[in-house]
Amino acid sequence: TADAPWWTRAVVYQVYPRSFMDSDGDGIGDLGGVLSRLDHLSDLGVDVLWLSPVYPSPQADNGYDISDYQDIDPLFGSLTQLDELIEALHSRGMKLLMDLVVNHTSDEHPWFRESRSSPASPRRDWYWWRPPRGGMAAGDPGAEPTNWQSFFSGPAWTLDPASGEYYLHLFDRKQPDLNWENPEVRQAVHAMMRWWLDRGVDGFRMDVINMISKVVADDGHLHDGPPLPGSSLGDGSGQFLCGPRIHEFLAEMHREVFAGRDGTFLTVGEMPGVTVEDAELFTDPARAEVDMVFQFEHVGLDHGARKWDIQPLRMRDLKASFGRWQAGLATSGWNSLYWDNHDQPRAVSRFGDDSPRYRRDSATCLATLLHLHRGTPYVYQGQEIGMANYPFQTLDDFSDLESLNHYVHAVSAGEEPAHVLAALRKMSRDNARTPVQWDASPSAGFTTGTPWLPVNPDHVEWNAERQRSDDTSVLAHYRRLIALRHENPVVALGDFHMLLPDHEQVYAFTRSLDGEVLLVACNLSRTPQPLADLLPQTTGAELVLGNLPVDDPAVLAPWEARVLRLP
Ligand code: ISL
Incomplete structure (x- = not known):
């Protein structure tokens, strides 16, 4: 057990900076805010801070659309403050994980601007450009090169009228996919990663990293997926989830970026749709790809094919799923453990019971269950004080593009608006993105201005300040759970x-x-x-x-x- 990697004993805390703490009164959280709340993290006892993206970005997807990988968006602060954060964390014995979003860039990234400028551009091939489907004219319905549906509704292809070609975006049209088949793309990403490590960061959380390898025919052709019920689009996931070169790309990245470096790093790959069998390969130390992955099975058990088709969770399904992951990664590989994050509804509302009587008890019960599994637990900001879903009323209350796009598409496809709205209330990512509730004051201590998303009215009762001095609080329980993992090797490695x-x-x-x-x-x-x-x-x-x-x-x-x- 002495030679087990440090992260087997570690707990990671995720900061979604936009909603964590605002230091300049513009209503949007920032690095100054993170710096001002580090005591909260050290009191909790967490070992690692994973920072969601703070890079320059048009903010179409709250920073998951990056226009410059090697700077900080003025919205969030400056590189100097990022350096301060590294320093401040290190001096407290904590580490910093940056979010690495390299399946796609922003359409405003200079790479994409160049790529789009002309079919003859040396960067044309850095992205996925394809002509209309055989025999069809650009812009015709169904002329997209493949039938893939984007994760944020609608086709995964957008036409660039200037060239008459389409570009691929598995997510929003403002998030064009990089072409990892091109070695120059890979080298540019590796160089950027080395630059961050040289600056002192301790690793990366890799956004949808299992989507970077697509199935490509020898002639460059991409393939349709099976049609989606009630839609002219198809499910392309078989063509890009854990594609043919994914292990090769990750092993190469490890070699080019981490090998031979001094220091202790952590890499976690976010991998929708990953199977236990694949995860074992990704996280087998002997293969040197990534340390752990985020899998999605347990967050798919309470809905159908779409996250909006909500169904009750059966406990035996949850046990079968977690049990299979625990068994599958028992002898090689490693699990990451999470209930929620910035993309998921709040855990206490989804898996627990957020009624006043049981909210505290179910939040602490869920925490105990998760933290006692074998793997590295991730705490999402606010979870440690039992933050719950937001009482959304109308469509105007939502901000996330996934929710808004879904509403438009679903309603225009004939779904009942009230029904669509009901699903948004439960599943919208905005549930996780309301500001952290620091105290009972009108903006919950998050900002002196107007918060970009409203604070949950329950902050009067549910806030960090109130829980700090209460030994029976959710916060106090998290502190004990984290300490238990640090103290007791059975919790980490048993x-x-x-x-x-x-x-x-x-x-x-x-x-x-x-x-x-x-x-x-x-x-x-x-x-x-x-x-x-x-x-x-x-x-x-x-x-x-x-x-x-x-x-x-x-x-x-x-x-x-x-x-x-x-x-
Ligand atoms: O949020 C989801 C469920 O509706 C997922 O489909 C989510 O989009 C997927 O987990 C990928 O998430 C990551 O990449 C996205 C970004 O919007 C998410 O915030 C990020 O965590 C695109 O970069």
């Missing part, structure tokens, strides 16, 4: 074994290492559960950490979580 796989209310498992066995039991319901009957081995076990005062050792109260040491 073997995982799922218990009661079919039980719909109790989520239980053991972790064991060198003869020490922890049993974790969580009641994910409002109904008391007969712990001693379900798991007799818990009788007389020592309580290591719980989220509620133990009323009856034989019974798990609603949303109670216990970490027990078995004799």
